[in-house]
Every structure is written in structure tokens, then in C-alpha cells.
Amino acid sequence: MPRVRQPPKRYSGESSGFSPKTPAEYYRVEFYKVLDTIHTQFTKRFQQGGLLSCKSWRTPLMCWSYEEVHAGTEGFSASLQVGEGGFGAVYRASLSNTVCAVKRLKQDGELDWTVLMKSFQTEVEKLSKFRHPNIVDLLGFSEGGGSMCLIYSYMENQSLEDRLHNVTQTHHNLHMSPDYHTLTSVSNILLDRHLAAKLSDFGLAQFVSRSSSGRPGDQTGAQTKSLGKTATVRGTLAYLPDEYVRNGQLGTAVDVYSFGVVLLEVLTGRRALHKDMRSGERYLKDLVEELEDGPCGSSEAAWRKQLDERLMAGGACEPAGCLQVAALACRCLDKNKRRRPAMTKVRTHRYEHYLLSIPRPPLSLDSSVGALSQQLSSLGPLEDSYPSSLSSLSSLSSLSSLSSQSSQSSSSLCSLPPPHPLHSSSSLPPLSSSSFLGPCETDESRGFSQYHLSPQSNGTSSRDQNHPSVPTEDQYNFPPQPSTDGVLSGGTSSGGTSSGTPAGFSPAGSLQSMCPGPSGTSADPEPARDPPRPVFFFI
Numbered sequence: 001m002p003r004v005r006q007p008p009k010r011y012s013g014e015s016s017g018f019s020p021k022t023p024a025e026y027y028r029v030e031f032y033k034v035l036d037t038i039h040t041q042f043t044k045r046f047q048q049g050g051l052l053s054c055k056s057w058r059t060p061l062m063c064w065s066y067e068e069v070h071a072g073t074e075g076f077s078a079s080l081q082v083g084e085g086g087f088g089a090v091y092r093a094s095l096s097n098t099v100c101a102v103k104r105l106k107q108d109g110e111l112d113w114t115v116l117m118k119s120f121q122t123e124v125e126k127l128s129k130f131r132h133p134n135i136v137d138l139l140g141f142s143e144g145g146g147s148m149c150l151i152y153s154y155m156e157n158q159s160l161e162d163r164l165h166n167v168t169q170t171h172h173n174l175h176m177s178p179d180y181h182t183l184t185s186v187s188n189i190l191l192d193r194h195l196a197a198k199l200s201d202f203g204l205a206q207f208v209s210r211s212s213s214g215r216p217g218d219q220t221g222a223q224t225k226s227l228g229k230t231a232t233v234r235g236t237l238a239y240l241p242d243e244y245v246r247n248g249q250l251g252t253a254v255d256v257y258s259f260g261v262v263l264l265e266v267l268t269g270r271r272a273l274h275k276d277m278r279s280g281e282r283y284l285k286d287l288v289e290e291l292e293d294g295p296c297g298s299s300e301a302a303w304r305k306q307l308d309e310r311l312m313a314g315g316a317c318e319p320a321g322c323l324q325v326a327a328l329a330c331r332c333l334d335k336n337k338r339r340r341p342a343m344t345k346v347r348t349h350r351y352e353h354y355l356l357s358i359p360r361p362p363l364s365l366d367s368s369v370g371a372l373s374q375q376l377s378s379l380g381p382l383e384d385s386y387p388s389s390l391s392s393l394s395s396l397s398s399l400s401s402l403s404s405q406s407s408q409s410s411s412s413l414c415s416l417p418p419p420h421p422l423h424s425s426s427s428l429p430p431l432s433s434s435s436f437l438g439p440c441e442t443d444e445s446r447g448f449s450q451y452h453l454s455p456q457s458n459g460t461s462s463r464d465q466n467h468p469s470v471p472t473e474d475q476y477n478f479p480p481q482p483s484t485d486g487v488l489s490g491g492t493s494s495g496g497t498s499s500g501t502p503a504g505f506s507p508a509g510s511l512q513s514m515c516p517g518p519s520g521t522s523a524d525p526e527p528a529r530d531p532p533r534p535v536f537f538f539i
């Protein structure tokens with residue numbers, strides 16, 4: 001684990017708006033945001049059991065006719081296909097004037113049709129019972145015409161894998177086997193227009209096994225058995241710790257481990273299972289051990305060499321805080337599961353690198369969010385009711401601290417304009433002292449709730465009776481961004497909307513992080529429902 005020194009208690013940069021200009025700057029912004037939201041996505045995994053049993057989240061699904069889906073995908077046109085996974089091809093579709101993702105389950109010899117049918121039913125049944133800001137919304141389904149389709153909200157930035165590794169359709173076709181499926185991997189972390197991460201395949205891949213036990217939170221028995229089938233697949237092994245591979249032990253520590261691998265993927269830009277010129281296929285999860293055994297040990301210098309070059313494009317120095325992320329990844333990848341941090345503790349770590357490193361958003365954004373936050377301030381506690389993140393910083397003795405170089409990076413932020421001071425009293429409107437549901441929730445959760453449906457007895461709704469309204473448009477006017485070559489570029493490949501967001505803007509995922517969690521136990525007992533979140537604008 002890289003040893004890093006005590007962080008500065010407070011960032012003392014000038015107050016300034018921030019507008020990324022170069023591809024490297026955009027890459028960094030997205031780097032932070034993706035890290036931020038995937039953390040939230042992982043944290044939420046621990047709450048799934050609670051949510052599943054929460055009746056108030058029950059949402060009726062819509063049933064589309066085959067003809068409608070056929071028309072919406074222009075006859076499942078190849079030009080609208082955005083990807084392909086183990087269960088079938090995914091199309092960008094327009095249904096009732098709403099952009100959706102249609103996953104058409106494939107019927108071929110590769111798949112056990114009975115299992116697939118059961119998976120389909122399970123996905124529909126289970127996902128119709130709740131929705132969650134960090135799980136891709138299942139909007140409906142369609143049966144008929146000899147095909148079965150699942151209809152999800154469309155995630156403009158597709159998968160983290162697409163963004164990180166510039167995945168092509170060819171690659172998707174390469175891993176069409178359902179066994180390739182991983183519990184959590186960059187391919188089933190989808191990114192919405194704001195780069196907020198959401199889990200996909202929540203039902204298809206996981207409920208098959210869970211349904212047999214009838215207990216969603218049950219992580220033993222049938223689920224273990226089912227997962228055991230995939231454990232022979234290297235793509236899956238890449239995200240799993242030894243204790244699972246050897247003994248089939250599941251638990252939250254496995255998720256923490258997978259989170260560590262994802263962090264390494266984002267940091268290094270390498271795949272969890274990648275080819276090495278010298279030694280052939282290598283697991284990224286072994287990097288920690290390799291560095292420890294290397295000549296420089298797990299030092300900062302050694303870790304610096306591992307960073308994704310794209311983060312330093314144009315001669316920029318490393319993004320502030322990335323060595324902390326590396327240190328965190330090391331802890332998550334500890335072979336001893338008891339030494340891995342609980343996700344609640346991971347959250348505490350995050351204060352440090354994000355608060356110190358992410359500049360504030362431009363003023364135009366401030367004012368629009370400020371107005372919004374005023375409207376929403378009645379929804380939740382004021383920021384003052386949460387402990388100051390700065391005080392959290394000073395008490396972080398367990399976290400490896402910033403290196404001197406990292407501190408320099410923090411204060412200069414390389415070529416980027418300096419961030420806003422952490423304790424701002426400037427022109428920033430009182431948005432930060434309000435509760436604000438970030439775009440992930442406002443756009444999609446609220447958008448979905450605008451679907452005034454009349455549930456039928458089976459819990460589904462007919463689209464013909466109730467057309468969904470298009471989800472609320474976002475309130476942000478982000479600057480256009482230069483096109484970069486695919487990776488984490490923030491542009492859209494097929495969504496048709498810009499996702500370029502300024503640094504300092506943190507999507508809904510980050511808001512959660514400002515809520516003080518319990519002091520962190522490996523059991524990670526988190527509440528089933530979030531309190532309203534304060535806006536996370538690095539004050």
C-alpha cells in the first residue's frame with residue numbers, strides 16, 4: 001500500500017469557476033465523478049435486501065406489445081444496437097417518445113431456455129417491486145413475436161467498461177456467454193448522462209439463484225451454488241477474492257474486494273483481466289501483491305507508474321487524490337477479508353480526496369442549483385446538521401495521507417484552475433446548505449414517478465392506458481467538451497445528449513457520502529432508506 005503523508009487540513013486555492021478545457025481535464029473530471037458514483041453504487045448493494053422488502057417502492061411495470069417494441073427499435077435494427085451481453089442484444093429504442101434500452105433475450109443453443117425464461121420472470125417480478133437510484137430502472141417488458149424483451153431506462157454513457165476501455169461492438173460479441181457474467185464488473189456498471197453509476201443485470205444475473213431461496217439478502221445456499229458455476233470463468237475470477245474462489249464464501253467483504261478491483265481499473269485504465277506482453281494473461285487484482293514484492297515495494301513511486309497515462313495527458317501531473325484511491329484499493333484488496341474496510345469507512349476516506357481535489361462548478365451552474373436547492377431545502381436536514389467534512393478530515397488518522405507531491409498536486413491542481421476553497425463564503429448561493437436530490441434522482445427517479453400508471457392485478461400496467469411522460473430534463477447547462485478518444489470522455493456515443501459536466505459537480509451518488517455513516521463495521525449495517533442528501537459542493 002503506498003505510504004502517503006498527512007493531508008493538508010484545508011485547501012487554500014483561489015475562488016474560481018472551473019471549466020475544463022483539455023481532454024486531460026475532462027478525463028480527470030470524469031475520473032473523479034466515476035469514482036464517486038461507483039462508490040455509491042457499491043454502498044447501495046448492501047441495502048438491496050432492505051429495499052426489496054420495502055413495499056412503498058413497488059412500481060408497476062408496463063407491458064409493451066411486440067409490435068411497439070419492434071417499431072421502437074426499427075425492427076431491432078443493427079444501427080440501434082448499443083451492445084450485447086450474455087443474455088442478448090441491447091438496443092436504443094424510442095417507446096412512447098421516451099428513449100429506452102431494450103434488451104432482447106436471445107434464443108439460441110448457447111442458453112438454457114428454461115433458465116432464461118425463469119430469469120426473465122424473476123427480473124420482472126423482483127424489479128417491479130422496487131426502484132433505486134443506483135440500480136438501472138426496469139421500465140417494462142414485452143413478450144410476443146417469439147421474443148422476450150426487457151425495457152430499461154437508457155443510460156447515455158453506457159457501461160463503465162465502454163467508457164474506460166473504449167469497448168467496441170466486437171468486444172461485446174466476444175463475451176456473449178452468460179457465464180462471463182460477473183457479480184460486479186465494469187461491464188455491468190452503467191453510467192447515466194451525469195456519469196452516475198447504476199447496477200445493471202440486477203435481476204437477470206442474480207435473482208435466478210436468489211429466487212430459489214426466496215430471500216434476496218440470503219447470500220448462502222442457492223446463490224453460492226449458482227455463483228460457483230461462474231467461478232470457473234476467468235472474467236469472473238478477476239473480481240473475486242480467494243476466499244470466495246476457494247471456499248465459496250460470500251459476504252459484503254466480497255463486494256468490497258470487487259470494489260477494489262474496479263478502483264484499480266479506473267486508476268490504471270487496465271482491464272481486470274488483461275494481457276501482458278511478458279507473462280500473458282494477468283489479473284489486475286494481483287497488482288497489489290506484485291508491487292509489494294517489487295524492488296520499490298508498494299511505494300508512491302511504484303504506484304505512480306501504474307496510473308493510467310490518459311490521466312496525465314498533455315504532461316499534466318497526476319490527479320490530486322489518486323494515490324489515496326490507490327491506497328484505498330489496496331485495503332479493499334487485502335487478502336484477509338477482516339482487514340478490508342467496511343463500505344461505511346470507505347465513505348469516510350472519500351471526503352479527503354474529493355474535497356481536496358475537485359474544483360467548484362462554474363457560477364452559472366451554482367445559481368441554477370442554488371435556486372433549486374432553495375426549493376428543495378425543506379425536504380431534508382441542512383448541511384449544518386451533518387458533521388463538517390473538514391473536521392472529518394482532521395480526524396482521519398487511519399487513512400494514509402497525501403504525499404508531498406500529492407499535496408502539491410492538490411494545491412496547484414496541475415494545469416487546472418484552482419478549486420474553490422473548501423469553506424466558501426463567496427458568491428456561492430446557499431445551495432450547499434440545502435438538501436438537493438442530484439440529477440440521478442431528480443431526473444430518473446422523479447421522472448419515473450411521473451408515470452401515472454394504473455396497476456393491473458398482476459402488478460403491471462398497460463402502456464396504452466397510461467403513457468409515460470418523458471423524465472424531467474436536467475437542470476444543468478454544461479459546457480460542450482472537446483472530443484476525446486472514447487475513454488471516459490463524457491461525450492455520448494449514442495445517447496445523443498452531452499454528459500460533459502464540470503468538475504466540482506458531483507452527482508447524486510456523492511451526496512450520500514456527506515451523510516455521516518456509522519463508524520463502520522464489516523457487517524456494514526446501513527439503513528434501508530437514505531435520508532435526504534445535502535448537496536456535495538465542496539464547501
Ligand SMILES: Nc1ncnc2c1ncn2[C@@H]1O[C@H](COP(=O)(O)OP(=O)(O)OP(=O)(O)O)[C@@H](O)[C@H]1O
Pocket residue numbers: 082083084085086087088089090101103136152153154155156158159161162172175176177178180181182187188190200201205
Ligand atoms: N440500460 C442501458 N442503457 C444503455 N446501454 C445499455 C443498457 N444496458 C446495457 N447497455 C449496453 O449494452 C451492453 C451489454 O449490456 P448487457 O447488460 O446485456 O451485458 P453485460 O452486462 O455486458 O454482459 P452480461 O449480460 O453477460 O452480464 C452494455 O455494455 C452497454 O454498453
